[in-house]
Amino acid sequence: MSSNITSSGTSKRHFLSKEWLIEQKSLIALIVLIAVVSVLNEYFFTIDNILNILRQTSVIAILAAGMTLVILTAGIDLSVGSILALCGAFAASMISLEIPVLIAVPVSLLGGAVLGSMAGLIISKGKVQAFIATLVMMTLLRGVTMVYTDGRPISTGFTDVADSFAWFGTGYMFGIPVPVWLMIFVFAGIWYLLNHTRFGRYVYALGGNESATKLSGINVDRIKIGVYSICGLLSALAGIIITSRLSSAQPTAGMGYELDAIAAVVVGGTSLAGGRGYIMGTLIGALIIGVLNNALNLLDVSSYFQMIVKAAVILLAVLVDNKNK
Amino acid sequence: MKQPILQLNNINKSFPGVKALDGACLNVYPGQVMALLGENGAGKSTLMKVITGIYSLDEGEIRYQDKVVSFNGPRESQKAGISIIHQELNLLPELTIAENIFLGREVTNRFGAINWSLMFEQADLLLKRLKVKHKSSTPLNELSLGEQQMVEIAKALSFESKVIIMDEPTDALTDSEVDSLFVVINELRDEGYGIVYISHRLKEIFEVCDDITVLRDGKFIAEKTVASMDEDTLIELMVGRRLDEQYPRIASTHGTVCLEVKELYAKATHGVSFTLNHGEILGVSGLMGAGRTELMKVIYGALARESGDIILNGQVINPSSSLQALNHGIAYISEDRKGDGLVLGLSVKDNMSLCALKDLSKGWQLDHQAEATSVNDFIRLFNIKTPSMNQIIGNLSGGNQQKVAIAKGLMTKPKVLILDEPTRGVDVGAKKEIYQLINKFKAEGMSIILVSSEMPEVLGMSDRILVMHQGQISGEFSAKEADQEKLMACAVGKNNNEVAA
Numbered sequence: 001m002s003s004n005i006t007s008s009g010t011s012k013r014h015f016l017s018k019e020w021l022i023e024q025k026s027l028i029a030l031i032v033l034i035a036v037v038s039v040l041n042e043y044f045f046t047i048d049n050i051l052n053i054l055r056q057t058s059v060i061a062i063l064a065a066g067m068t069l070v071i072l073t074a075g076i077d078l079s080v081g082s083i084l085a086l087c088g089a090f091a092a093s094m095i096s097l098e099i100p101v102l103i104a105v106p107v108s109l110l111g112g113a114v115l116g117s118m119a120g121l122i123i124s125k126g127k128v129q130a131f132i133a134t135l136v137m138m139t140l141l142r143g144v145t146m147v148y149t150d151g152r153p154i155s156t157g158f159t160d161v162a163d164s165f166a167w168f169g170t171g172y173m174f175g176i177p178v179p180v181w182l183m184i185f186v187f188a189g190i191w192y193l194l195n196h197t198r199f200g201r202y203v204y205a206l207g208g209n210e211s212a213t214k215l216s217g218i219n220v221d222r223i224k225i226g227v228y229s230i231c232g233l234l235s236a237l238a239g240i241i242i243t244s245r246l247s248s249a250q251p252t253a254g255m256g257y258e259l260d261a262i263a264a265v266v267v268g269g270t271s272l273a274g275g276r277g278y279i280m281g282t283l284i285g286a287l288i289i290g291v292l293n294n295a296l297n298l299l300d301v302s303s304y305f306q307m308i309v310k311a312a313v314i315l316l317a318v319l320v321d322n323k324n325k
Numbered sequence: 326m327k328q329p330i331l332q333l334n335n336i337n338k339s340f341p342g343v344k345a346l347d348g349a350c351l352n353v354y355p356g357q358v359m360a361l362l363g364e365n366g367a368g369k370s371t372l373m374k375v376i377t378g379i380y381s382l383d384e385g386e387i388r389y390q391d392k393v394v395s396f397n398g399p400r401e402s403q404k405a406g407i408s409i410i411h412q413e414l415n416l417l418p419e420l421t422i423a424e425n426i427f428l429g430r431e432v433t434n435r436f437g438a439i440n441w442s443l444m445f446e447q448a449d450l451l452l453k454r455l456k457v458k459h460k461s462s463t464p465l466n467e468l469s470l471g472e473q474q475m476v477e478i479a480k481a482l483s484f485e486s487k488v489i490i491m492d493e494p495t496d497a498l499t500d501s502e503v504d505s506l507f508v509v510i511n512e513l514r515d516e517g518y519g520i521v522y523i524s525h526r527l528k529e530i531f532e533v534c535d536d537i538t539v540l541r542d543g544k545f546i547a548e549k550t551v552a553s554m555d556e557d558t559l560i561e562l563m564v565g566r567r568l569d570e571q572y573p574r575i576a577s578t579h580g581t582v583c584l585e586v587k588e589l590y591a592k593a594t595h596g597v598s599f600t601l602n603h604g605e606i607l608g609v610s611g612l613m614g615a616g617r618t619e620l621m622k623v624i625y626g627a628l629a630r631e632s633g634d635i636i637l638n639g640q641v642i643n644p645s646s647s648l649q650a651l652n653h654g655i656a657y658i659s660e661d662r663k664g665d666g667l668v669l670g671l672s673v674k675d676n677m678s679l680c681a682l683k684d685l686s687k688g689w690q691l692d693h694q695a696e697a698t699s700v701n702d703f704i705r706l707f708n709i710k711t712p713s714m715n716q717i718i719g720n721l722s723g724g725n726q727q728k729v730a731i732a733k734g735l736m737t738k739p740k741v742l743i744l745d746e747p748t749r750g751v752d753v754g755a756k757k758e759i760y761q762l763i764n765k766f767k768a769e770g771m772s773i774i775l776v777s778s779e780m781p782e783v784l785g786m787s788d789r790i791l792v793m794h795q796g797q798i799s800g801e802f803s804a805k806e807a808d809q810e811k812l813m814a815c816a817v818g819k820n821n822n823e824v825a826a
Contacts, residue, residue: 197689198682205679208668215627215657215665216679216733217648275670 025320026269026284033288037295044298051177057290058179059238061283063257064264065190066231068282071265072194073227074207074274075130079119080235080261082141084254087112088239089145092154092249095165104165109236115141116232120225134228138258149251156247169245179241183283186234190279203227207274263310264289267317288313327354329388330519331407331488336375336385338543345371349385350545351538353488353519358510360530360551361523362563363540364724364752369523372540373409373490377402390487408481412493414473416465423448423461426480451479455509471502478509489513490521495529496750499613507533525752527556541565564754572785573757574804575764580604583772584655584741586624589633593619595796596633601741601772606763608787609776611816616796617776618660621743625657626650637740651680654740658730660749660776662723666730669719673711674700676718677729681736703732708758724755731762742766745776760786780809794818 038045063080070077087108094104115137122133156162171178194200202223205213214220238257243249268285270277292313296306329352338346346368353359363369374380376387378396386393389405396402399409416425423445424431432444448461457475465473474494481489491510495503510533513520522534530537531551539546539562546562580603589597593616601607611617622628624635626644634641637653644650650657659666667676677700678685685696700714707728711721718726727747734742744763748756763786767773777783783790790807792800792815800815 196691196693198686198691199689201675201679201682201691204671204675205668208670209665211665212659212668213679215625215647215659217646217651218679219646219648275668 026267026281026288026317029317030284030288030291033291033295037291037298041295041298044295049294049298051180053287053290053294054180054183055177056294057286058177058183059241060257060260060264060289061183061286062186062234062238062241063261064268064282064286065186065279066227066234067258067261067265068268068270068277068279069190069194069203069227070130070231071262071270071272072203072207072274072277073224074210074272075123075224075227076134076262076272077116077119077228077231078131078134078258079115079137079141080231080238081254081257082138082145083112083115083232083235084239084242084257085249085251086115086141086145086148086239087236088243088253089149089154089249089251091165091236091240092156092243095156095159095162096154098157098159098161101161101165105168105240108240109233112236112239113229113233116235117225117229119232120228123228124221124224142255145251149249151251153248153250156243156249162247166244166247169241169243179245182237182241186237187279187283190230194279199223199226204275207276209275260289263314267314285317288317327357328391329353330355330390331376332388333372333376334386334388336372336387337383338371338375338380339383345543346375346382347543348545349540349543350548351521352548353521354536355487355519356514356517357535358514358520358522358533360534360537361521361540362530362537362559363546364563364722364754367540367563367752368543369540370492371543373492373523376407376490377409403484403486406485406487407490408484408486408488409490410474410477410481410492410494412496414470414477416473416476418466419464421462421464422452422459422468422476422479425465425476426451426461426483428480447483448479451482454482455479456505469499469502471498471506474498474502474506475509478513486518488519488521490523492523493525493750494522495524495526497613503529525750527559530559531556539563560753563752572782573761573764574785575768580770583638584624585634585636587634587636589620589623589635590631591619591623591628592631593796594623597793597796597798598633599791599798599801601774603772604767604770605789606767606773606775606787608783608790609774609793610778610780610783610790610812611793611799613778615793615816617793618745619796620793621657621745621774621776624650625655625743627657651737651739654738655743656680656734656737656739656741657743658734658745658747660746662726662730662750667718667726667733669717671718672715673704673709673718673721673729674714677703677714677733678736680733684736699736703736707732707762722752722755723750724752724759727751727759728755728762731759735766739771741772741774743774743776746778747775748777748779748782780812783812784809792816 043049067077067080090111091104091108094107119134119137122128123130156165168178173181194203202213202218205218206220206223210220239254242253264286265282266272267288268281270281289310292310293306296309301309331353333349333351336346336349349368349372351361351372361369371380375382377399378401379398387395394405396405426448427444432440432447434440445461452459452461455475455478457472459468459472465476468476494506498506510520524530534551536548536550537554537559538548541563582600583603584601587598597620609617619628623630625647626649627647630643635643642653644653663669674696678696682691685692685699697714704711704714709725709728711725718729731747747759751759763773775783775786784807788804790802790804790812791798792812794816795818799818802811
């Protein structure tokens with residue numbers, strides 16, 4: 001298992017050597033951040049708070065996992081927040097109609113994948129830039145959500161079905177919140193996909209050089225549709241978690257989340273130019289942002305000022321990343 | 326001997342794990358053309374980057390006009406009068422010639438607005454000096470590559486450079502463009518410029534250079550006058566060993582027809598028919614733009630076919646995608662490694678196995694063990710110099726990159742191997758290794774199409790030679806009857822051999 005994190009092609013590094021430290025800088029930054037905040041606030045490093053941070057991070061982290069795939073192909077997906085809202089609303093209305101969870105959830109997930117694949121189709125077959133195609137999808141799907149919900153929240157209701165649906169956002173397994181488990185499964189799955197399947201290899205190749213990948217006999221359109229579908233599916237999963245947690249779907253849910261997800265990917269060391277990066281970096285990136293949000297709250301920093309601090313941290317992370325290239 | 330205008334003494338430069346330069350020296354004399362030679366990876370490019378200050382040097386000194394200097398980047402060195410014309414031209418195709426020449430130093434009036442008429446006037450003067458037949462208000466993308474090169478030279482002259490360094494300037498030029506480049510180089514020499522000429526093409530060195538500096542493994546090997554050298558001793562200096570024969574041809578055992586192309590029409594292919602036998606090397610010669618690469622890409626399914634048939638072992642295959650062609654056993658190695666041949670940011674392993682991953686997986690899961698084994702086999706078989714299979718391929722020299730590209734095609738176990746310019750940008754030593762590999766495949770019964778602009782290569786390696794001109798086959802020769810003059814005549818379309826319609 002030596003090639004896990006460095007599968008983008010760097011040669012093997014020795015544990016704790018200088019190169020290793022440079023490569024693991026986002027992890028080190030996370031540890032330093034945790035250490036500093038732990039000293040400043042005694043409540044921070046408690047099991048309760050750690051689980052709290054992980055749960056709060058899970059939604060952005062799951063979005064960022066899908067976003068990592070897309071960005072590795074040198075694309076971008078701005079529609080994740082809108083897919084989250086639409087699929088969340090869709091799931092909420094199915095639950096309110098007492099459609100069983102085992103049907104409602106897979107159908108919503110499938111819906112997310114289909115919406116994602118539409119963006120993928122526009123990008124690959126229609127030869128539209130990913131930014132434009134997903135900007136269109138973002139606006140379109142937010143509009144559809146508004147029309148569908150009439151601008152009002154959709155409650156999941158007070159039925160047994162709604163109670164079992166609430167498990168996704170509020171439940172616990174072995175003392176750990178369900179959204180955190182979902183996050184772990186998603187990252188394990190994407191890690192497997194990127195490092196142990198042909199599809200994953202093709203994702204890196206496509207992002208590194210599209211024409212060379214095409215000339216190698218690889219159906220790049222299929223890979224593109226694939227990554228946007230997965231990204232859409234994970235957006236729907238994030239929507240289910242949020243809806244479940246609040247017992248209702250908000251029409252404005254997930255607004256601006258696409259930027260948080262992109263920030264997590266970039267802080268995690270994945271190149272926006274494509275072809276270079278790793279999924280575990282994204283998890284760390286999402287955690288850095290999550291810990292930062294939590295810490296600023298604990299330290300009583302006003303929410304207005306929080307945005308400024310967050311921007312500074314993201315900029316710093318990207319600058320350090322560039323310097324070591 | 327004259328006093329050098331630019332002098333590099335005992336330059337050392339190390340990168341983590343590699344000593345790129347180890348006592349490298351170079352003298353540039355005013356009014357002379359100095360050839361800088363060495364295999365890929367000998368340190369030529371590093372040395373150029375040390376001169377311009379892109380890399381700082383670890384030891385040694387740079388003396389320019391009798392003063393020790395150190396530059397902090399190309400801008401400074403250019404200002405001081407040292408211009409480098411890179412292999413890949415640094416020009417902006419959408420701008421006019423004049424804008425390109427004066428980029429960043431536009432002629433302005435005192436309010437900062439560009440004084441177009443004055444700028445065009447000055448640029449026109451430079452173009453006139455280089456005998457370029459365009460007005461400086463022409464957009465650059467209307468110029469041929471050779472003319473664009475002239476614009477780079479004009480830019481160098483506009484800095485009032487005293488030293489002009491040209492890195493592989495003829496790589497993308499047609500023969501007539503090369504000739505006019507040489508005329509300009511000769512004029513510049515007579516006007517007293519110091520010129521450094523970096524090239525892999527030994528013939529050109531003997532044609533245009535006065536002196537030769539040879540580097541090997543970052544070390545200074547020799548400085549000689551061209552008059553005192555011949556090609557063989559020069560190659561020996563470069564590779565440090567004697568290459569007995571450049572083209573190790575093996576006798577062909579003519580088999581039956583393997584691939585047949587019938588009346589093929591496509592965008593840049595106009596009615597091409599030919600056959601390729603089992604165990605044969607078919608050379609395809611022609612000038613740049615003759616439609617050779619396009620033809621090969623149609624056969625490989627990467628470009629659309631309009632009409633005609635591609636028949637493999639008696640079966641019409643007409644591939645409509647590269648995947649289909651690969652599945653039928655046709656592999657194509659691109660002429661353009663950087664463009665569509667390799668994914669430079671990925672590792673040697675990832676590149677090499679890219680086409681063959683299906684055979685290297687169990688179900689949808691990659692079989693890392695099988696992949697590593699077969700990649701390492703090829704690394705050994707091809708003598709690819711890389712620290713490990715996980716090395717990023719962009720860090721390898723051109724020759725080693727090319728070997729990986731060929732290995733990538735071979736991993737699919739092809740019946741027909743199409744090699745498009747397999748030795749472009751590859752140094753002499755690796756070239757011969759590649760030739761030996763090609764012969765090995767041939768001996769194993771593989772059918773090979775060798776597309777090359779280097780006539781000696783086509784003549785030396787092929788059993789049969791096709792010449793293309795304007796998307797058609799303008800001549801076909803057996804290895805015995807072919808010579809450079811005949812090929813050239815067909816390549817320029819002189820004796821219009823009409824192919825039977």
